[in-house]
Amino acid sequence: MSRYLIDTQALAWFFTDTAKLSKKAFSILKDSNIEVIIPTVVLAELMHVAKKRLEIDFKSILNQIKSLRNCEICPLNLEVIEEMLQVDDTLEMHDRIIVASAMLTNASLISKDSKIQKIYKKTVW
Numbered sequence: 001m002s003r004y005l006i007d008t009q010a011l012a013w014f015f016t017d018t019a020k021l022s023k024k025a026f027s028i029l030k031d032s033n034i035e036v037i038i039p040t041v042v043l044a045e046l047m048h049v050a051k052k053r054l055e056i057d058f059k060s061i062l063n064q065i066k067s068l069r070n071c072e073i074c075p076l077n078l079e080v081i082e083e084m085l086q087v088d089d090t091l092e093m094h095d096r097i098i099v100a101s102a103m104l105t106n107a108s109l110i111s112k113d114s115k116i117q118k119i120y121k122k123t124v125w
Helices: 008-016 023-030 040-052 058-067 078-084 093-105 114-119
Strands: 003-006 035-039 071-074 108-110
Touching (some): 003 023, 003 093, 008 023, 008 040, 035 040, 035 093, 040 058, 078 093
Parallel strands (some): 003 108, 035 071
16 A cells, blocks of 8 residues: 655645645545545644634544545654654654654655655645
8 A cells, every 4th residue: 555644735725625635635635545644744734724823623534534535644743753853944843743653654745835745756736
């Protein structure tokens, strides 16, 4: 099974405005044979933007995520922090955590962020 880690912007668009997702990102996320990995920092960021900028119910999204059989939550733990030491420090902290999580889980990363795309070669959009 292929593994894809998703960043905050892509996850937010998946639940709010799929037209903003690339066709490739949308097809990956809709494929039940793909393992989708969501870092806890992505969930925390989504909770923050759901309240501040998006008109979405975060609890509803969280319940949908919890019900998915092909979804894994990647915790922010000491392994991720240690992996962050290998990530270019020009990225902002949240993005470094996301890239480190992708590296640690050996997953491709779904992200539109051009800085991430330059640093992590297994980024798709």
